[in-house]
Amino acid sequence: MDYASMLALVVGFGLPFAVAFAATAQGRAAAAAAESIARQPEAAGDIRSSLILSLALIESLVIYVLLAFLLLMGRLPSVADYLDKLGG
Amino acid sequence: MHEEHGSWLNAVVNLLPEQAQHYVDVMVMNSWVVIALLVVLAWLGTRRRLERPRGLQTLWEMYYGFLRNFCETEIGPGAERYVPLLGTLLLYILLMNLLGLVPGFITPTMSLNMTAALALVVFLAVQYFGFREQGWRYLLHFIGEPLGDSAAMKVLYVAMAPIMLAVHIIGEIAKPLSLAVRLFGNMFGEETAIARMAALGAMVMAAIYVPVPVQLINVLLHLLIGPIQAYIFFMLSAAYIQMATTHEGGDRHQHAGRRHAAAV
Numbered sequence: 001m002d003y004a005s006m007l008a009l010v011v012g013f014g015l016p017f018a019v020a021f022a023a024t025a026q027g028r029a030a031a032a033a034a035e036s037i038a039r040q041p042e043a044a045g046d047i048r049s050s051l052i053l054s055l056a057l058i059e060s061l062v063i064y065v066l067l068a069f070l071l072l073m074g075r076l077p078s079v080a081d082y083l084d085k086l087g088g
Numbered sequence: 089m090h091e092e093h094g095s096w097l098n099a100v101v102n103l104l105p106e107q108a109q110h111y112v113d114v115m116v117m118n119s120w121v122v123i124a125l126l127v128v129l130a131w132l133g134t135r136r137r138l139e140r141p142r143g144l145q146t147l148w149e150m151y152y153g154f155l156r157n158f159c160e161t162e163i164g165p166g167a168e169r170y171v172p173l174l175g176t177l178l179l180y181i182l183l184m185n186l187l188g189l190v191p192g193f194i195t196p197t198m199s200l201n202m203t204a205a206l207a208l209v210v211f212l213a214v215q216y217f218g219f220r221e222q223g224w225r226y227l228l229h230f231i232g233e234p235l236g237d238s239a240a241m242k243v244l245y246v247a248m249a250p251i252m253l254a255v256h257i258i259g260e261i262a263k264p265l266s267l268a269v270r271l272f273g274n275m276f277g278e279e280t281a282i283a284r285m286a287a288l289g290a291m292v293m294a295a296i297y298v299p300v301p302v303q304l305i306n307v308l309l310h311l312l313i314g315p316i317q318a319y320i321f322f323m324l325s326a327a328y329i330q331m332a333t334t335h336e337g338g339d340r341h342q343h344a345g346r347r348h349a350a351a352v
Contacts, residue, residue: 056320060266063273 004077004085011072018065022058029054095194097121119196122183151175162323163330170329173213178322181206181271185314188279189307197275200268207268210325211260218332226332230256263328267321274317282306 033051037044077085097117101109133144141149155175159167181197188195196202218226231249285303293299 052316053320053323056316060270060273060320063270063277066277067269067273 004082007072007076011069011076014072015062015065015069018062022062025058026055029058096192097194113201114194115196115199115202118187118194119184119202121193122180122187122196125183126179151179159326162326163333170217170326173209174322174326174329177206177210177325178318181321182315182318185275185318186311188275189310189314195275195279197271198279199276200272203268203272203275206271206321207264210267210328211264214264214325214328214332217329221333229332230260263324267324271317271321274313278306278310278313282310 029051033047037047040047095114095118097114101112101114101117104112129144130148133148136145138145152171152175155171155178156168159171159174163170184196184202187193188198197206218229222229231245231252282303285306289300289302292302
C-alpha cells in the first residue's frame with residue numbers, strides 16, 4: 001500500500017462519508033421541523049427559517065470536506081505516471 | 089482555477105497591454121458590474137422621496153423594513169446602526185451570487201479572494217462594534233464569563249483565563265474564516281458543477297446531434313443556493329455582531345435609570 005494508493009482511497013472515501021453523515025443530520029432536522037410545523041402551523045414561518053439555516057450550516061461542513069477533496073485531488077498522480085513508476 | 093470560467097470582461101482584460109494585465113482581476117471587475125447596478129437602482133429609487141411611495145421606492149422601503157425588523161429582533165434595541173453594513177452585505181452578496189447565471193458574466197464570489205475580503209470586513213466590523221459598545225470591557229469577554237460569586241469560583245475564573253483566552257481568540261478567527269470558506273465552497277462548487285454538466289451536455293450533443301441542456305438542473309439549484317448562502321452570510325454576521333455587543337451589566341444600568349425616572 002504505497003502513498004499513491006492510500007491517497008486515492010482517502011480522496012475517494014472522504015467525501016461520501018461526510019455526505020452520509022450530513023444527510024443523516026439534515027434528515028433529522030427536516031423531520032423535526034416538519035413535525036413541529038404540524039403541531040403548530042402558525043409558527044411555520046419561523047420554523048422554516050430555522051430549518052433553512054440549520055440545513056445550510058450542516059451543508060457547509062460538507063463544503064469544507066469538498067475543499068479538502070479539491071486540494072488533495074491535485075496531488076494524485078495520473079495513471080500513466082503511476083504505471084511508469086510501478087514498472088520502473 | 090478560475091481561468092476555466094471566463095466572462096466577457098476577460099476579453100476586455102486581454103485588450104490591455106501585457107504589463108497591465110497582471111494588475112487587474114476579472115472577479116473584481118465583475119463585482120464592479122454589481123456595484124454599478126446597485127448604485128443605479130439606489131439612485132433611481134431615491135430620486136423623489138414621496139410620502140406615499142410608488143415603484144422602486146416601495147421595494148427599497150420594504151427591504152429597509154425587513155432589515156430594521158431583523159436587526160432589532162436579532163441584535164436588540166439600537167440596532168439601526170448595523171443596518172447599513174448588514175443590508176449592503178446581503179444585497180451585494182446576493183447579486184454577486186446570481187451574476188454568474190447571466191450570460192457573459194461570472195460569479196465573483198467564486199474566488200476565495202472575494203469571500204475572504206467580505207469576511208475580513210465582517211471581522212473588522214465586529215471588533216469595531218464590540219469596542220464601540222463596550223469599551224475596554226470588550227476585551228474581558230475573551231476571558232470567558234465569571235463563574236460565580238464565591239471565592240473558589242473567582243480563583244477558578246482567573247486560573248482558567250489563559251485557556252479561555254486562547255480558545256476565544258481561535259474562535260474569533262475561525263468565525264470569519266468559516267464565513268469565507270462556506271460562501272466560496274458553495275459558489276465555486278455550484279459553478280464548477282454547472283460547467284461540468286454543460287460539458288456533459290456538449291458530449292451528449294456530439295453523440296446524438298440534439299442539444300440537451302443538462303446543466304439546467306444545476307442552474308436551478310444555483311438559483312436556490314445563491315440567495316440562501318447570501319442570507320446565511322448576512323445572518324451569521326448579525327449573530328456575530330450580537331455576540332460582540334451584548335451588555336452583561338449594561339441592562340442593569342438601563343433598568344436602574346428607568347426606575348429612577350419613574351420614581352421622580
